[in-house]
Amino acid sequence: MKLFASNTSPFVRKVRVVLREKGAEGLVTEEIVVAREDPPALHAANPLGKIPALILNDGMALFDSPVICEYLDTTLPGPSLLPASGPKRWKVLRLEAAADGILDAGVATIYEGMRPTDERSPAAMLRWRNAIIRSLDFLESELGATFASPDIGLIAVGCALGYLDFRFPDIAWRDTRPALAAHFEALSARRSFKETMPRA
Known part of the structure; x- marks a missing residue:
């Protein structure tokens, strides 16, 4: 492939x-x-x-x-990362959707920032930033303190948080979200995350 x-x-x-x-x-x-x-x-x-x-x-x-x-x-063989059915599947997919939404808003903000200054939309950039903040608060309440084996939802969350560190360090998402910070620390210790760090 x-x-x-x-x-x-x-x-x-x-x-x-x-x-x-x-x-x-x-x-x-x-x-x-x-x-x-x-x-x-x-x-x-x-x-x-x-x-x-x-x-x-x-x-x-x-x-x-x-x-x-x-x-x-x-x-592929190996551990299942997405439950086949039932409430657990929808919870995982909801986490993935929230994390992907953070990424969509972040990427849109980056591309908007590449436009000439007089062509940018500050209102759109503020709306995307607010969407990121709300989604971070949602993830903080959704995940709780207990870290489980990674699934596709948690993987998406980890990638979203890593992208914020890479592109938007000023958001300082850890400051008021200890559960998210703990999950991200656990994910970041895994080989899969260490080997895939974004590189400029």
């Missing part, structure tokens, strides 16, 4: 972490691309022109990190 990737994308990091948690990183080669440069190979794999995109061994392409992560979890 081949993964279209970058070294800074938190969505790519989710896939990399899942591969390592499944003990399957050796099954995937990576092609580093810059999505904003619109490489034709990426467009052939994902018409949206976004990463990650995963080319399967039969040539089919999957895109969007939740789809790729669920595919890897259900087709």
Whole structure:
């Protein structure tokens, strides 16, 4: 399999972490691309022109990190990272959705900040920042103090928090969220997170 990737994308990091948690990183080669440069190979794999995109061994392409992560979890051996059904599955998927929403707002803020100053929307950037703050507070109340084995929801949360450290250190999310900080510390000690730290 081949993964279209970058070294800074938190969505790519989710896939990399899942591969390592499944003990399957050796099954995937990576092609580093810059999505904003619109490489034709990426467009052939994902018409949206976004990463990650995963080319399967039969040539089919999957895109969007939740789809790729669920595919890897259900087709590869190793510990299950997403419950098959029931309330636990919906809780995991809700965590993933909140974390991915933080990432969507963060990435949108970064791209907005790349626009010429007179073309930026301060109102939109403030709205995205407020969405991040509310979502962090939601995750703090949702997770509680007990750390369990990582699942796709916790992996997404860890990648979101790591991205905030990387791109938005001024948010200082740890200051009033001890449960989140404890979960992130436990995740960061795992090989899967150590080996996938974002690199500028």
